[in-house]
Amino acid sequence: MSTRRSFLKQAGSITIGFSILGPIACTTDNKDLALAEMPQPLTDPERIDSWIRLLEDGRIQVITGKMELGQGLSTAILQVAAEELNTSFNQLSLQLAETGVTPDEGITAGSRSMETSAMSVRQAAACLRETFFGLVVEEYETSVDNLEIENGNVLVKGVALPFTEILKSKNIEKAVFEPKELYGKTRRAFVGHPMHRPDLEKMVRGEAFYVQDLRFPGMVHARVIRTPAYNAVLAEVPEAEVADMPGFVKLVRNGTFLAVVAEKEFQAVQLQRALGGKVTWEVGEPLEQPEDIKAFIKSLPQDSNTDEDRGAYEEVAEGAAITHKASYSKPYIMHAANGPSCAVALFEEGVLHIWCHSQGVYPLRETIAKMVDLPLEKVHIKGVPGSGCYGHNPADDVAGEAALIAKEIPGKHVRLQWMRNEEHAWEPYGTAMVMEHEAVLSENGKIKGWNYELWSDAHSTRPTSGDPANLLPGRFLEPSFGTPGQGWRGGAIRNAPPIYTTNAFRLTSHIFQGPLRVSALRSLGAYANVFSIECFMDELAEKAGQDPFTFRLRHLEDKRAISCLGRLKLNVSEVSPEKGQGLGIGFARYKNSAAYCAVAALVEVTDGNPVVKKMWAVIDAGECINPDGLKNQTEGGMIQSASWTLKEAVKWNDTHISSIDWQSYPILRFQEIPKVEVEVVDRPETPPLGAGEAAQGPAAAAVVNAIYNATGVRVRDLPVGRVN
Incomplete structure (x- = not known):
């Protein structure tokens, strides 16, 4: 059984704050992903850094700082919570990684999500169960032996007491403790069994699910004009030749970073193609092409x-x-993701909002904040599943590029999706x-x-250190943040x-x-x-x-x-x-x-x-x-x-x-x-x-x-x- 010490080692700073809250978006439907109010930063991890929340409608929200990459993590995390609370999936919702809302669990990488995030959720759920049992024992002067838990209720001799009734509009703020029992080890009604993945239906039906599917009212579309080489410098841009093209909104330039914005996506593609062949570049030293890669x-x-x-x-x-x-x-070798990377960004009232499929929203927030020169609390990133990719693909890069463009067009959602040749040519x-x-x-x-x-x-130059050099656009800005140094040797x-x-x-x-x-x-x-x-x-x-x-x-x-x-x-x-x-x-x-x-x-x-x-x-x-x-x-x-x-x-x-x-x-x-x-x-x-x-x-x-x-x-x- 986990001790509180081992739990803290898994999760970092951890405390559960159980409270009656309004529903929080946990799917990728557009209506849920629209921004109603900017979440407040985590200033008190003893209250906010929580793993489980009871929603106003009686459902239970499970929270993880990890991202769903197509690996089925969402289902597994719901399974461990369902087990400890003896609750069916339709009573649960899942909040994926989002700055200011979920725990900062770093990067979803290294095959550690089950060892860390899922086990943290398991222990938090068990603590929630035992906390409710304690409240019922005190209120109804009964024994724990007389209690069961099922679908958001505590059962007392056959009588169902909803969680909301037990709380009576009060909050529970309680540190994680070592539970007396983990149902995942003793009962295994949910864990250890194949479970249906609700997200697969959306994928198969082609419903809005991925970040690529996001659409917002008045949203504009962007494309980046790529340099012909890693070390090329932008010399001349004939903006006048594209300014009158259909749908043209804006040309964004910062150093060698160059992007076009249009009203519709294909218009942005046409602008990218038209301008790409007319831009003048200065290319540096050629790349060496070895015949013998080993030598x-x-x-x-x-x-x-x-x-x-x-x-x-x-x-x-x-x-x-x-x-x-x-x-x-x-x-x-390449990641070669089937779906080219995509992000949406909105700069509004001094706050930069980003929707992306990054594997680490908190490290990315720190890096982008430095790159665009904004205070950390003015950058908000919401993780949305992409089309699945293991490793550091361009998800962080496209988010950084969308952020740069959105800052130049305040009040507009800017959608940036890479093309296939960009994905192949520019990924790490x-x-x-x-x-x-x-x-x-x-x-x-x-x-x-x-x-x-x-x-x-090196095997990792992820933006984990807050250095914009680890983002592709960082090297092309003026002044340039340079390129990553030697990455993680341990890989x-x-x-x-x-x-x-x-x-x-x-x-x-x-x-x-x-x-x-x-x-x-x-x-x-x-x-x-x-x-x-x-x-x-x-x-x-x-x-x-x-x-x-x-x-x-x-x-x-x-x-x-x-x-x-x-x-x-x-x-x-x-x-x-x-x-x-x-x-x-x-x-x-x-x-x-x-x-x-x-x-x-x-x-x-x-x-x-x-x-x-x-x-x-x-x-x-x-x-x-x-x-x-x-x-x-x-x-x-x-x-x-x-x-x-x-x-x-x-x-x-x-x-x-x-x-x-x-x-x-x-x-x-x-x-x-x-x-x-x-x-x-x-x-x-x-x-x-x-x-x-x-x-x-x-x-x-x-x-x-x-x-x-x-x-x-x-x-x-x-x-x-x-x-x-």
Whole structure:
């Protein structure tokens, strides 16, 4: 059971303030997203930083500072609240991240939302239940043993007392405490079971749901005139040539940042196209175009560090029976969101309001406030789901751009949506990496020592520090905020230490700054690190004369890891690859501290063309709140990883990115998606673990190892493309 200390560690400053309030917008219908009154800033976290509120109509509002990214977080959070309050979903509403309204929970990232936000909501809901029980016991002189809770009522010997009647128009202001019981651990009527996702109906029916769907009366539309290169400078703008075009409202310029505003969206697109070909630019030094990405990366200036060194590798390597080396690489890859980024902004009465799909509304507010030179309390950001994206895509950039434009047109809602070529060409990519392994084996086929060197750019330049340089428009303003420095080093070495036992292990990281804009992309360095480690494990198994399952199991001590991999072995035990087919596996524990995930892939190679026929996974993410949600996360991760592994790579020329559409940046098409089976290991006695990024690395290794087993060709450099 969580203690108050652990709860505070999860949630930061936390107190529940239960009060009777008017309804607060919690959907993305336009009527709910219209601004009635600017929420007041959080000045007293002991009262306002709350997780549960009782609404005026008797419904219960659940509050989270996290964002729904398509991962099903909204449903899971409602499940834990429903469980503790024994309340059906139609009695609950959810308030997503919004500055001044929800807790500041930083960034929705790192697969930590269930571990932190959902568990905070769980404990707050349990405290609410026990608080109501205490009030009823005192008022009606009864025992807690006589009480039950159901759908917004406390039941006393069959008599239903609504929450509103129990409160009698009073407020409850009470700090979170350690509840006597968590129904999520003892009853599990809601958690641990598949639950219907209400948001899916809106998506399927094409109803207004995403930020892209927002429409406001009198709203105008904007488009940005993009520079031809990262380092281009705006020289001359022939405004007179577009001022008389249909729908023209305003030309917004600040340094090299240039945008057009029109009455209708297509008019804005036409203005963007017309002006884009007539603007004069001064382009700086050309981008280097390496023929050999591995050699290029290793030639860049580096910040090298020994991140781990135990067991004296040179000593255990001396006189070893078997020594094996291998070098792997991955290219720059995109988020490649299906829906281009979008935001709406309104500057009214000195306050800047923004609707966007940012994964961190509070950090973004601080960054935008500095960029547009407004006091923090004069910027209000409401999170609205976008079309789904894992990692730092351009959601923050488009919000910053919309803010800059809206400040120039007070009183008007300004809608800015990127085009497909902009999304591909200007997003922050996942960095290219090089991974080099050397290991020594004993005569009985055990790993004695392992030396790992990796080369990587930073994996996160999110706007978390309040520095406008981390927003794309920040670099183009006058004066310029510059470009991000070296980002978070820790992302590069995520999952770099193998989970397997060795007598000695040394990890050396070489962090460079490459030519392309990069930031966090799903699983960060774990995708490349696990891919290379798990392919190397297959190579070591072959050197040791052992099958891949046996070799891995011999080097595992964690009982849950052994169980997860053992279940996968059982699940594929009857798979018999046909001619031209191969079965491969991969395994990891995400971050070496979160979910365990074992993946197998059946791949068929015909005339050099690899096709993933089927994939299997076993995932142990501790207590499972929603099995369907966890399966969906794992399935999506496996398919996304297969696409990265087989097809995806960012390309560029001497000025900028050249892979700006789905032809030049191919991804798996629907007809190429394999059949997928996922087994969920539910451990209700343990805490939930982050799972959204657990499958990517193991899936990549499983696909590549399967290709080797089908063809005898070792692929070490991604994407696979054709197998020769």
